[in-house]
Amino acid sequence: MIRQAVAAAMRMMGEQFLLGRTIEAALARAKRENYLSSFDMLGEGARTEADAERYEKLYADAIEAVGRKRGGQGPEDGHGISVKLSALCPRYEATHEARVMAELYPRLLRLMTLAAKHDLNCAIDAEEADRLVLSLKMIARLVAEPALEGWTGFGVVVQAYQTRSPEVIARLAALARQSGRRLMIRLVKGAYWDAEIKKAQVLGRAGYPVWTTKPATDLAYLVCAQALIDAAPHLYPQFATHNAHTLAAVRHMADKAGVAIEHQRLHGMGETLYAAAAQRYGAMTVRAYAPVGGHEDLLPYLVRRLLENGANTSFVHALTDARVPAEVVVADPIAAVEAHPGRHPRLPLPVDLYGDARRNSLGEDLSIAADRAVLTGAVGPLIAEPVTAGPLIGGRRIDTGPALDVRSPNDRRVKLGVIREADEAAIDEAFSRARAAQKAWNALEGVGRAKTLRAMGDALEAARPRLCALLSLEAGKTWPDAISEVREAVDFCRFYAAEAERLFTGEVALRGPAGETNTHALHGRGVFVCISPWNFPLAIFTGQIAAALAAGNAVLAKPAEQTPLIAYEAVRLFHGAGLDPDLLALIPGAGETVGPILTRHPSLVGVAFTGGGDTARIINQTLAARPGAILPFIAETGGLNGLFVDTSALAEQVVDDVISSAFGSAGQRCSALRLLFLPHDTAETLVERLCGAMDVLKVGDPSDPATDIGPLIDEDAKGLLEAHLKSLQSHATRLHRAPAGGAETGLYFPPVLAEIASLDGIDREVFGPVLHILRYDPEKLDEMAAKLADKGYGLTLGVHTRLESFIARVQAAVPAGNVYVNRSIIGAVVGVQPFGGEGLSGTGPKAGGPYTLIRFASERAVSVNISAQGGDPALLNL
Numbered sequence: 001m002i003r004q005a006v007a008a009a010m011r012m013m014g015e016q017f018l019l020g021r022t023i024e025a026a027l028a029r030a031k032r033e034n035y036l037s038s039f040d041m042l043g044e045g046a047r048t049e050a051d052a053e054r055y056e057k058l059y060a061d062a063i064e065a066v067g068r069k070r071g072g073q074g075p076e077d078g079h080g081i082s083v084k085l086s087a088l089c090p091r092y093e094a095t096h097e098a099r100v101m102a103e104l105y106p107r108l109l110r111l112m113t114l115a116a117k118h119d120l121n122c123a124i125d126a127e128e129a130d131r132l133v134l135s136l137k138m139i140a141r142l143v144a145e146p147a148l149e150g151w152t153g154f155g156v157v158v159q160a161y162q163t164r165s166p167e168v169i170a171r172l173a174a175l176a177r178q179s180g181r182r183l184m185i186r187l188v189k190g191a192y193w194d195a196e197i198k199k200a201q202v203l204g205r206a207g208y209p210v211w212t213t214k215p216a217t218d219l220a221y222l223v224c225a226q227a228l229i230d231a232a233p234h235l236y237p238q239f240a241t242h243n244a245h246t247l248a249a250v251r252h253m254a255d256k257a258g259v260a261i262e263h264q265r266l267h268g269m270g271e272t273l274y275a276a277a278a279q280r281y282g283a284m285t286v287r288a289y290a291p292v293g294g295h296e297d298l299l300p301y302l303v304r305r306l307l308e309n310g311a312n313t314s315f316v317h318a319l320t321d322a323r324v325p326a327e328v329v330v331a332d333p334i335a336a337v338e339a340h341p342g343r344h345p346r347l348p349l350p351v352d353l354y355g356d357a358r359r360n361s362l363g364e365d366l367s368i369a370a371d372r373a374v375l376t377g378a379v380g381p382l383i384a385e386p387v388t389a390g391p392l393i394g395g396r397r398i399d400t401g402p403a404l405d406v407r408s409p410n411d412r413r414v415k416l417g418v419i420r421e422a423d424e425a426a427i428d429e430a431f432s433r434a435r436a437a438q439k440a441w442n443a444l445e446g447v448g449r450a451k452t453l454r455a456m457g458d459a460l461e462a463a464r465p466r467l468c469a470l471l472s473l474e475a476g477k478t479w480p481d482a483i484s485e486v487r488e489a490v491d492f493c494r495f496y497a498a499e500a501e502r503l504f505t506g507e508v509a510l511r512g513p514a515g516e517t518n519t520h521a522l523h524g525r526g527v528f529v530c531i532s533p534w535n536f537p538l539a540i541f542t543g544q545i546a547a548a549l550a551a552g553n554a555v556l557a558k559p560a561e562q563t564p565l566i567a568y569e570a571v572r573l574f575h576g577a578g579l580d581p582d583l584l585a586l587i588p589g590a591g592e593t594v595g596p597i598l599t600r601h602p603s604l605v606g607v608a609f610t611g612g613g614d615t616a617r618i619i620n621q622t623l624a625a626r627p628g629a630i631l632p633f634i635a636e637t638g639g640l641n642g643l644f645v646d647t648s649a650l651a652e653q654v655v656d657d658v659i660s661s662a663f664g665s666a667g668q669r670c671s672a673l674r675l676l677f678l679p680h681d682t683a684e685t686l687v688e689r690l691c692g693a694m695d696v697l698k699v700g701d702p703s704d705p706a707t708d709i710g711p712l713i714d715e716d717a718k719g720l721l722e723a724h725l726k727s728l729q730s731h732a733t734r735l736h737r738a739p740a741g742g743a744e745t746g747l748y749f750p751p752v753l754a755e756i757a758s759l760d761g762i763d764r765e766v767f768g769p770v771l772h773i774l775r776y777d778p779e780k781l782d783e784m785a786a787k788l789a790d791k792g793y794g795l796t797l798g799v800h801t802r803l804e805s806f807i808a809r810v811q812a813a814v815p816a817g818n819v820y821v822n823r824s825i826i827g828a829v830v831g832v833q834p835f836g837g838e839g840l841s842g843t844g845p846k847a848g849g850p851y852t853l854i855r856f857a858s859e860r861a862v863s864v865n866i867s868a869q870g871g872d873p874a875l876l877n878l
């Protein structure tokens, strides 16, 4: 009964917001109900070339159908079409401009030429703020196209909530004036507000691209409206709103200027408002934006409408709320902005996201060309001036011993610098300096140490472009990965600074019987050794050191063999930030030789390690064989990470998350997705779409902003992956690969998708871009999940579903340290915390990162008994 009721409610909502399933049905209904429309073919966000082709055909057919039915009307009084550019290209992103111009632009031109042939109006919808500049570039090209000469139906949508909107209108007006081609401009407030806010926070941007108060958006709308009216007749103003105040204001402004305008509303909304307006103002042109399509494509659109109507800031919401007085519903935005100018008090800038706890780390905005140029500009100087690195003991570089070349995985011919290994004598010296310096450091307590850690966070942040460039060259990181990594390193320093203050300041008084004082305090243990992997050569390296230092220890840090240069830079930054150089030594060298010298050293008090499980076992055995105290060993190792998808999951979101988790960082993340479990019913279509999404991935030089997947780290890694691929070739039921890319002289391995029949034989972490897919029978979900659990890993687990019960079932069956759940609701969120773990979002300690400081500490509990007899003198004075 409930299902039927929900299905009926969905149908009713669909009918409310949809004009028809097909363009023919929509045209017939528009005629019947005497509607002027701009038809929107539902569907957005192509993930594959096939999606984009399908949408182009849908749009082209719709333009033809509308054109055929046109009875001599022009763009102003005939039906039109609205086009979403994200539907026409799977990579409609600022960093993929070349692809956009080569693939999306010709599609758009074909559609616009068709619309011009029929003399329809055809508008480009406005989407996310990151795409604004790219869309303007295409609009500028279209305006100069000879094929569109003489056509006056070219439409552009401008979002008033974007802080750049007045400049956008000025630019469009200049384009129209200079080209002599009239543009139709639909002014909207904007439909992606919450997504824009979240994205700016997650990516650590300097500010928000949208206004943060509702009255500011309303006022911006009026400012833009006036600019549009002033730019007539070069611009033809079309005002889309359901807000009575906004409608009345633009009407007043247009009448005063004597400019003809068009009003627009969404199908299913605003009928009564525009009926009342017609009574007041007389005949007016009102066009409805009319979605056309099947219910399966309705969801994103519907969610946006439900959010809009449900938001308490929304005009429609206030209007229908009997408790809100009329004067509040139509309050003057100018007065409201004057009364409360500035940002919304409950929306801190992204940098202040964590409030008093710590400052958020910031990152470059890759949708902005100038920010991209800052990063790419940092590459050249590093190549021109190779780094000379070596052990750093007491702040001094040791230049003895053979110098080993460090070469880039992107191109083995490129030498980035040299590194020298630490020998036993250097390690002895480092230990003795560290032991001597640790006492004073420990005595500083949390508050004293936090200052240095925060200074280190700031130093890393200030050096971000150079560090990103080094990450790109030495570790093969793409720009988004490199930025996230530096941000995470910054965040670790600030997080542990706050933790040090919280946990390591003074003694905590415990409750006890009369006559006793009992206290508890945490202290540093002595000299820790921190051993890190190459795959997060800055974030994990810095995180381990920061945690150990925060707890009052001194550190000898051993970076991975593959990535010593970034570690060298990080240690120098620590020293530059005011850390006594004796407290932190850099001990580069091979794990097999330098590792045991460190882990057997008598001055050692504990080890923090991140890397492979086998290495962890060796270190564990070495530590176990030591005489004396049993030392703490903090080990973060590999994983065999699974993602369970059910039939309720949203395909687009699954595709996005799977591609980013399995292939991001070339699959070289401990938390990367390795095993994808798809239900039989939807598996085929999902696999098809995943293959399509792989086809539009760009493998290549990570310092090119258009690159999605960089190289593997070294020849050994490539050898292991080639061998694994070979075995898959013999037993996988389906194998698909992304297009090859990158230099011949680089270590490139295009992502692989492999469908396998069973989990047998998949027992070890395959550290690279290889996604294994298993289809499962939902009846046997528990059985399948138990098989994954039996593999003995449990680092991360992903779930894609709309059903709470599915989440609970999977979680109960597979114990994992980090669980990423995507509830598949779109429109509202940019995607929940991306499945993929540390380094991806850079907004806080995540998988494998947040060491509990107590594991680095020694505890001291002190009990003082006032008198042997047990009495407390204070008791006598009660």
Ligand code: FAD
Residues within 6 Å of the ligand: 124, 125, 126, 127, 157, 159, 161, 186, 188, 189, 190, 191, 192, 193, 194, 210, 211, 212, 213, 214, 215, 216, 217, 240, 241, 242, 243, 246, 264, 265, 266, 288, 289, 308, 313, 314, 315, 316, 344
């Ligand atoms: P109101 O309730 O007056 O305003 C809602 C607006 O205020 C929203 O933009 C909301 O994000 C914003 N807002 C809410 N809270 C805050 C806050 N704290 N700070 C700042 N702003 C806030 N939208 C697009 O993005 N692209 C399009 O191409 C597009 N095409 C459209 C076409 C038509 C014909 C119509 C009618 C709408 C279209 N929209 C488009 C949707 C449009 O953006 C929304 O309908 C619009 O936001 C609702 O505005 P309103 O004036 O009716 O409502």
Ligand code: NAD
Residues within 6 Å of the ligand: 531, 532, 533, 534, 535, 536, 540, 558, 559, 560, 561, 589, 590, 591, 592, 594, 595, 596, 599, 610, 611, 612, 613, 615, 616, 618, 619, 636, 637, 638, 639, 669, 670, 671, 765, 767, 795, 847, 848, 849
């Ligand atoms: P690895 O185990 O080969 O090396 C890690 C570090 O250990 C290196 O610095 C290496 O030189 C050192 N080492 C090697 N032998 C040693 C020895 N005998 N004694 C002391 N040190 C020794 O790992 P890797 O290839 O650098 O990194 C990839 C692995 O790290 C993957 O398994 C990945 O899953 C894991 N990882 C885990 C996490 C997590 O948080 N759980 C995060 C990142 C990476």
